[in-house]
Amino acid sequence: MLVLESLQVMKYIIDIIAGARPNFMKIAPIIHELNRVRDNGSSLAYRLIHTGQHYDTAMSGRFFEQLGIPDPDVNLGVGSGTQAEQTGNIMIAYERQVAIQRPNLCLVVGDVNSTMACAITAKKLGIPVAHVEAGIRSGDWSMPEEVNRVVTDSIADWFFTTSESATLNLRQQGVQVEAIFFVGNTMIDTLVANQRRLVPAACVSELGLSARRYFVLTMHRPANVDSFDMLAKFLRTIDSSSAGLPVVFPVHPRTAKILRDCSLRFDNIQMVEPLGYLEFLHLVRESVGVITDSGGLSEETTVLGVPCLTLRNTTERPETVTIGTNRLIGSDHVALADSMGQIVQGKWKIGSVPPLWDGQCAHRIIAAIESIADTRR
């Protein structure tokens, strides 16, 4: 009994926070690595907290299933709301969980509302915070994600970065070099691990798609989709610039709400339901090019060598442009049409893969946390 109790005391418990779709690809390799080191006798243990920011099977459950993520230990079930409602509800619910079981470390990933909300809650309770994908900056304060990044990084204790430029941003913010670990990209760990498991979505046969003979489109940023006129203008340009190739558009619930009652009709754009991870990455890998306002997708296209057009003026992931296959289009419709034409003609830059985006990031993160845990015991 005594032995058991002292073993319990020696455990170093990490709360892993996940809330929205892009978080799930980032936590999966961390959890797999934690399970591996636990099986080898490590004292690291974790509790998986799902905030419930995303709750549909298509936005959440399917990713857990496909990526082999265990069921969350706790689901805070907060659901949707305004920025403040969602953030506040996550903070209140997570604080209650910490009162039930206090972790040694709170690990947050990415830049969604769940990331910031749980980081603030933990920090105020005196629990150290580790941020995976720390230090990236767009400088665009109209994006809720930029606020989430800056707030999280201003209070975190440990920083795991995807690039040297992210490390530099943190150094310029005054973060001590010892607190920063340049480890690579966990989202790319998931891509590397699942490359051979990717499967065609049903829409591939339903729409008769052939490899390199279609585009993929995703749009969900409030700045692009919350105004119907702006969204419609983008869609019209894309529809008329694909040289007759289909443009497959898995529609995010936020965008679907805006498009639901409209009478827009397209020659080439084909709207489909949001896809699972394995189907979506297959669709992207086989496409001629991707048009998106997502940041994470520009990282995946960079690694897959697929041309990418980003419908934003800025990116917090500059290496996707300087090293990878990404080009920033903003809302320049002439550049959008020209770039789609160049992609169809096969005239696109050949990118390469940024340093440490090699599938081993989670291994480096957990090795660093082992050393942090050792010094804290």
Ligand code: UD1
């Ligand atoms: C959130 C993240 C964004 C991320 C995106 C990926 C923030 C500030 N934004 O944006 O960084 O790129 O997730 O998807 O955290 N909805 C559903 N079912 C769901 C989830 C949402 O129908 O499972 C609907 C809700 O009605 C909600 C809307 O989609 O109002 C938007 O969801 P929300 O979590 O507010 O933000 P996202 O736009 O998804």
